[in-house]
Amino acid sequence: MRAGDVQADLSKVLYTEQQLRARIAEVARQIEADYTAEPPLLVGVLKGAVMIMADLSRELKFMPEMDWMAVSSYGAGTKSSGVVKILKDLDTDVMGRDVLIVEDIIDSGLTLSWLKENLLTRGAKSVKICTMLRKPEALKTDISVEYIGYDIPSEFVVGYGLDYAEKYRNLRDIAVLAPHVYEN
Numbered sequence: 001m002r003a004g005d006v007q008a009d010l011s012k013v014l015y016t017e018q019q020l021r022a023r024i025a026e027v028a029r030q031i032e033a034d035y036t037a038e039p040p041l042l043v044g045v046l047k048g049a050v051m052i053m054a055d056l057s058r059e060l061k062f063m064p065e066m067d068w069m070a071v072s073s074y075g076a077g078t079k080s081s082g083v084v085k086i087l088k089d090l091d092t093d094v095m096g097r098d099v100l101i102v103e104d105i106i107d108s109g110l111t112l113s114w115l116k117e118n119l120l121t122r123g124a125k126s127v128k129i130c131t132m133l134r135k136p137e138a139l140k141t142d143i144s145v146e147y148i149g150y151d152i153p154s155e156f157v158v159g160y161g162l163d164y165a166e167k168y169r170n171l172r173d174i175a176v177l178a179p180h181v182y183e184n
């Protein structure tokens, strides 16, 4: 689905499919330069990371293993409480492995902060983070992120894996959702 197919639902397109692809190629070159000895284990965080995992992994010039986790924040009903429940765990033992977490967006940073710590506790040799988007204004924790597609303002963005009520994930571009969609 393209932005033009749901034009009335969007305020503006932030990044087109072509821009995203070009940026991912740049990030892939950084990752290749950093992991010269052995490819990292790519850990995608469901569901939003499906698109970046697919594109980043195919862009890389080495053969990483890929695994997936599904997590959800729970607690006070807020999306990012920092208390994380594992809904689907890795199939892979990360002991002694270099792990690269692949995410669509870092908002408060609480999910990734927890996840990084969790993987280190399991004995991962290193845990780095790659995210397509980061909202610096929304960060609630000091988390280092090694690979970032774009820093964006705190707006409601959808597409390229990012959803609103489970919709718009299949939008090829990343766009700001029009307020009338979520204010009703």
Ligand code: PRP
Pocket: 045, 046, 047, 048, 049, 072, 073, 079, 080, 103, 104, 105, 106, 107, 108, 109, 110, 111, 112, 162, 163
């Ligand atoms: C999003 C995103 C991160 C998390 C970031 O997932 O993929 O996992 O929120 O938020 P934080 O930085 O504030 O912790 P979401 O819970 O929307 O699930 P989804 O990937 O299935 O859409």
